[in-house]
Amino acid sequence: INQNDMSSDTTSSVDMQQFLNILKEKQLITGQGQQFNTRGRINSGGEDKIYGTRVFSLLWDGKDAVALVLNDMTQQYTNLSLKIANANKDKMIAMVSHELRTPLNGILGMIQIMEKQIVDENILTYLTVCKNSGKLLLSIVNSILDLGQIRNNKLKLNIIKTSLSE
Secondary structure (H helix, E strand, O other), rough: OOOOOOOOOOOOOOOOHHHHHHHOOOOHHHHHHHEEEEEEEEOOOEEEEEEEEEEEEEEEEEEEEEEEEEEEEEHHHHHHHHHHHHHHHHHHHHHHHHHHHHHHHHHHHHHHHHHHHOOHHHHHHHHHHHHHHHHHHHHHHHHHHHHHHHOOOOOOOOOOOOOOOO
16 A cells, blocks of 8 residues: 555555554554444445544645544454353243243142042043153253253263162
8 A cells, every 4th residue: 555546535455453554654644543433334235334433644745634443343252242242142041941840830730640540541541641741841841951951061961870680
């Protein structure tokens, strides 16, 4: 980059730090840079982009000037947004799973009480279907909770000695 190649309306895709280093080497920067984070829309394709913006006072062809350096930070913000969304998803799944498990345990408990009091074989068959379905659903909810703990490195394993021949 040299001063003759750049005019006030020229844009370049040079890395921000590289550009600043060139300006410093040529002793063109005359003041401290100010960092601003702004969000703007680019003209091509109407894509939403997030820019880190730095403004510097500098000397250009012997005159005081201002350099506006834009750094596309869209990918960094996208990655951060994805991490936050993923963490929120994990929290929501854990919360919903806990909220499902409590009433399921209540239903299964009531089925056990009813099994002891009912003597009609047809109704006992229906209760057995309900109990098995409830246990399966509870197992799925517990597996979802386990997956969340695995993802967050919080799953505790119980190591038990056992004999393979037994």
